[in-house]
Amino acid sequence: MAVRLAREGYAVGLAARRESLLEGVAREIHEAGGNAGVFPCDVAERDQVLNAVRRCEEELGPVDLLVANAGLSINTRVAPFDGLAVEQVIRINLLGAVYATEGVLPGMLERGRGHIVAVSSLAGFAGLPMSAAYSASKAGMINFFESLRIDLRGYGVDVTVISPGFVRTPMTDHNSHAMPFLMELEPAVEEMIRAIGRRKKSLAFPRPLALVAWSARLLPRPLYDRIAARVGRRKASADSRPA
Ligand SMILES: NC(=O)c1ccc[n+]([C@@H]2O[C@H](COP(=O)([O-])OP(=O)(O)OC[C@H]3O[C@@H](n4cnc5c(N)ncnc54)[C@H](OP(=O)(O)O)[C@@H]3O)[C@@H](O)[C@H]2O)c1
Incomplete structure (x- = not known):
């Protein structure tokens, strides 16, 4: 869903606990020319x-x-x-x-x-x-x-x-x-x-x-x-x- 939204032109803030998986999704989005940031949180x-929303808004x-x-x-x-x-x-x-x-x-x-x-x-x-x-x-x-x-x-x-x-x-x-x-x-x-x-x-x-x-x-x-x-x-x- 995040990759699809990035393709629609959204800058995507990704939030979940496992940072390495979020980084993987962000990489896929960047490689396709999109914009994404990673904001790990529980x-x-x-x-x-x-805090994650605040950092997301500051960055994206x-x-x-x-x-x-x-x-x-x-x-x-x-x-x-x-x-x-x-x-x-x-x-x-x-x-x-x-x-x-x-x-x-x-x-x-x-x-x-x-x-x-x-x-x-x-x-x-x-x-x-x-x-x-x-x-x-x-x-x-x-x-x-x-x-x-x-x-x-x-x-x-x-x-x-x-x-x-x-x-x-x-x-x-x-x-x-x-x-x-x-x-x-x-x-x-x-x-x-x-x-x-x-x-x-x-x-x-x-x-x-x-x-x-x-x-x-x-x-x-x-x-x-x-x-x-x-x-x-x-x-x-x-x-x-x-x-
Ligand atoms: N698959 C289905 O058949 C189905 C059907 C109806 C509704 N849904 C709903 O669709 C949504 C996505 O489910 P999915 O099927 O993609 O399940 P999934 O593959 O198990 O993914 C769940 C996602 O939620 C994140 N998550 C879980 N606990 C979290 C926490 N405490 N803090 C932050 N992130 C957390 C996980 O990342 P981390 O573990 O890294 O935190 C993961 O990205 C869920 O709300 C689910 O109830 C799914």
């Missing part, structure tokens, strides 16, 4: 995120587009129940995006223009089995950024909430369970870039899985629970098999 740490200029994309997916188990693991997922997925917004929003409001893109997930549409923390963090993102989108009407700052299904990345590489409608990275990035370019309010894709996720919300809860529990049992048995 998005779960508010001070680090605010005002942030016109924020893509809050950092995320962590882990299984949530009921026994043993690990509240700290839940906290970690929510801090990275939800609060990380909130802190980044805190960093860029004052400048966007001052300039009367900007675009905030929150990368959520179809997992945020319903409580998925073994995914309490991840589903909650992504539902939180959908609602948080939807609220913000409404509150920012008239300020020149657009908000796009993106909810992908399964995309082949390091996050899904370790999954042994079924991933219906799994997309390759390139078409998924193209889909997201199109939505960003059009400043769409929201994008949920791929469409067939988005329809399933939307319908899941409408099912009577006893029926949803029965279906989701079956999916959960299959997931648990796939995850317990050696990869």
Whole structure:
């Protein structure tokens, strides 16, 4: 996504924890004639995120587009129940995006223009089995950024909430369970870039899985629970098999 945005003419500020990987992406962008800077930070740490945004703006200029994309997916188990693991997922997925917004929003409001893109997930549409923390963090993102989108009407700052299904990345590489409608990275990035370019309010894709996720919300809860529990049992048995 960063490489694609650089090709569109954006000077790209790259933020994540592993500096060497960020340097690799920045090199690829520079070699293609683009502009990029590296601002390592842990998005779960508010001070680090605010500092990274400040350094990014000093080096590359005002942030016109924020893509809050950092995320962590882990299984949530009921026994043993690990509240700290839940906290970690929510801090990275939800609060990380909130802190980044805190960093860029004052400048966007001052300039009367900007675009905030929150990368959520179809997992945020319903409580998925073994995914309490991840589903909650992504539902939180959908609602948080939807609220913000409404509150920012008239300020020149657009908000796009993106909810992908399964995309082949390091996050899904370790999954042994079924991933219906799994997309390759390139078409998924193209889909997201199109939505960003059009400043769409929201994008949920791929469409067939988005329809399933939307319908899941409408099912009577006893029926949803029965279906989701079956999916959960299959997931648990796939995850317990050696990869
Ligand atoms: N792949 C999918 O099927 C899928 C589906 C729906 C939604 N999503 C969402 O899409 C986003 C990108 O996921 P992906 O599939 O590209 O996963 P990924 O390959 O695991 O990448 C996650 C990225 O987040 C960064 N990150 C994780 N924890 C961080 C932290 N504490 N501070 C700063 N950066 C952190 C990682 O860099 P460092 O580890 O170097 O920090 C990495 O660049 C996530 O929000 C994910 O939930 C993915």
